[in-house]
Amino acid sequence: MSFIRNFPLFTIVLSLFSGALCLLISSKAARIYTVLLESVLTVMVSMTLWYTYTTDSAFTYKMGEFPAPWGNEIRAGVLECVIALTFLIIILMSLLAGDHFLRIDIDESKQNLFFSLVSLMTAALMAMTWTNDIFTGYVFLEILTLTSCGVLIVREIGRTTLAAVRYMILNLLGSGLFLLGVVLLYDLSGHLLMVPMHEAIARIAEDPESIPVIALSVGILTIGLGIKSGLFPFYYWMPDTYGSATPASASLMSSLVTKAYIFLLIKIYFRAVGMEVIRKTSILEILFVLGILGMIFGSVRAVSTGSINRMIAYSSAAQIGYIYMGLGIGTLAGLTGALFQIVAHGFTKSLLFLTVPYLAEASGNSLLFGSLRGAARKDRQAAFFFLIGALSMVGIPFFAGFPVKLLLGESAVGQHSSFKLLAAMLGLAISTLLNAMYFIRTLILLNMEKLPEEASPGEMKVRSKSGGVQRIGYPFAALVLAAANIFLGVFSWTLVELIRLGLAMFQ
DSSP states (O other), X not given: OGGGGGHHHHHHHHHHXXXXXXXXXXXXXXXXXXXXXXXXXXXXXXXXXXHHHHHTOOEEEEETTOOTTTOEEEEEOHHHHHHHHHHHHHHHHHHHHHHHHHHHHSOXXXXXXXXXXXXXXXXXXHHHHHBOBHHHHHHHHHHHHHHHHHHHHTTOOHHHHHHHHHHHHHHHXXXXXXXXXXXXXXXXXXXXXXXXXXXXXXXXXXXXGGHHHHHHHHHHHHXXXXXXXXXXXXXXXXXXXXXXXXXXXXXHIIIIIHHHHHHHHHHIIIIIIOHHHHTTSSHHHHHHHHHHHHHHHHHHHHHHOSBHHHHHHHHHHHHHHHHHHHHHHOSHHHHHHHHHHHHHHHHHHHHHHHHHHHHHHTTTSOOBGGGOTTHHHHOHXXXXXXXXXXXXXXXXXXXXXXXXXXXXXXHHHTOSOHHHHHHHHHHHHHHHHHHHHHHHHHHHHHTOSOOOSSOOTTOOOXXXXXXXXXXXXXXXXXXXXXXXXXXXXXXXXXXXXXXHHHHHHXX
């Protein structure tokens, strides 16, 4: 049983080792090896989740037994296990479902580079999930930024190069602000480990005059992660980034990368600074307002775009707003809704980004709405999975998106602030209405009778014909993602119970 305590560290070390190994083997071997790696890591994290749940306790793995502030720790509780397991399942399904287009979009000689980047991205995601040290979070945050740019630009078309440059510039700005926040917090507390930092800041915060200094430090750090995760108004990099990437990369970046930054922020709030100190500042109120603005303006942009991939990308910006609104409510109920959204949106958005290219392939290889008319009649399998993802995004009962809106609505009702109650309800209503507008419009278009014989004038093709490449892994992976979506919608209480148990361990 105690051997299971090593598994969180194994997920990081094995992924780092695999990143180097994939560069030394053939593309075919790297593909098989990476799928096996993600499968093994999924089993490890599942066992760790079972261990922490049955023992009803978290555990800390100290590396090197060095004292603070030089020590480095990994912490595993139910909440960390749930997030890590979600990440690994989505990575595995993205590789399986996106393999069809990986073979088309990436030169054969460079496909092992893609799998190397995925392994390194896995290491960064796992480290940011498990870390109990704020500076280690920064180190792997940078690794995640670099690997995200890598999986984007590896497709090697003009749009991905431009998107990667924009993405890198904004993310480096966010990284710099995050590092500045870490330095300021270290200067205040004298610690980098989260628990000692929490204790030191709690003592400092007893003096009311110290609150503005703490607010400045945490605020700078929050802005950095807000830029990197697509918080309003910093979401304009999403359409080009997600829209031009190969489907597996778009799935990984939209479903995992932004969520890892937000989860790291939540860990810092709870374990490094303390929510009791955060509530003494105005940070949560600002996040609440920006979250609602993101929900609305992201949806407005999704309605007006002419490309299905850009529509889903702007929808991601709106869905990120839901997470920040829940965090901004500042209660355990609001945070439960935000964490539920991290998991639910991860599975749903991955399903959508992996499915849309198959609809486009049935429509002359174009992502423009003008060419997608009747695509559902050409590929009914992809149309079915797109329908599940769309219904979840709208918030239809029995799909993963519905419990999110219910949880966030309930948390807003429990507020003493009439402003937060009114703003949350209005934001949820407007965003849901806009979601319904653009997803239902898309579903109608996909099911229209006639498919234009020719593309619209000036239309850009998304990729060349696939030739003899067969989509082997897509049906299985899409079925897993769709089943997870429906399970979260029907049995939402299971995830809610795990989140609440994990948050109790966070205290």
